[in-house]
Amino acid sequence: MAHIQLPEGLPGIRGPMAFSPETTKPLNLLVDQLLWSPDNTLSRGERELIATYVSSENDCQYCQAIHGAIASHCLGDDDWNLVRQVKDNPETAPISGNMKALLAIAGSVQKGGKHVSTDQIERAKTLGVTDKEIHDTVLIAAAFCMFNRYVDGLGTWMPDDPAMFRQRAALVAEHGYSAANPTPAFIPTPV
């Protein structure tokens, strides 16, 4: 049972988001910009991998399940094997050197901002990673330290049916987060 009375039937972050539409609007705008915006040299799948890895390090079951499913959807990782390998150890996963360098930075952000080292930054820059990619990685990792705590700090529940996550992943990948989590501000008024 959640720590506060949340609307029934909504798993994970969707319960608190329905409870508090006024904070949900900026949270969805933020995650749309960070993970879904097409205007980024990191692909949607790569950004979702960063979110998934940080959620896994924070042991947030709901966030790593849904963002892992979205990453897999975007990357054509049908059996979720790539996501499992990244969560297990990014350094040995079959991803680019740039992504390994960025996931190392994300892993340090998860522990605390001061854990990011100049060596990690130099490693990334030597590979040609841009300042914007480093910025976005730090902010995605930081944002998931928020989302994970929001989900678990209120004691939300989650379903154990992978089909639900696959279905929802397809919805979010196509339409984005604001559209998939409508708040009153986003629901068109009936004419």
Added chain:
Amino acid sequence: MAHIQLPEGLPGIRGPMAFSPETTKPLNLLVDQLLWSPDNTLSRGERELIATYVSSENDCQYCQAIHGAIASHCLGDDDWNLVRQVKDNPETAPISGNMKALLAIAGSVQKGGKHVSTDQIERAKTLGVTDKEIHDTVLIAAAFCMFNRYVDGLGTWMPDDPAMFRQRAALVAEHGYSAANPTPAFIPTPV
């Protein structure tokens, strides 16, 4: 020196915010809703105390300085003594029982969402703390686990002159965060 090339002369979070206006807009909307909106049974000063305490636990010097200054401004704590006592130990600080219960929850969120215990929730509810107050406390604490990591994960700098923080605190307390950190979307186009 920051880990990436940020606009010069802007301390703490203001450098990354100027670097990335598209993510700054939702971040300011979120913090305005959480800390500055008048529509809340927790006062602005109380909400700023939660932000300050979490920032202190995360050892983020910039965030605890600016939000501590705003809390002090809102609470008439001219010598910053109350803020110091809260950062030192909320249980012995001269604040309400409700605030002590909420800061205990915030302290657990800072460690990780699963650290929030049913005993902490029951303590708060027994005192008459509402579900919305618990929700907002969890999200404020979670959000500052993001902001603190954003500030420190990019290696930003901070000034050491307390007068700067007092001056900025007065500005934010009066006008809110979006107005104090204008992004291109918020700057009126010259006619």
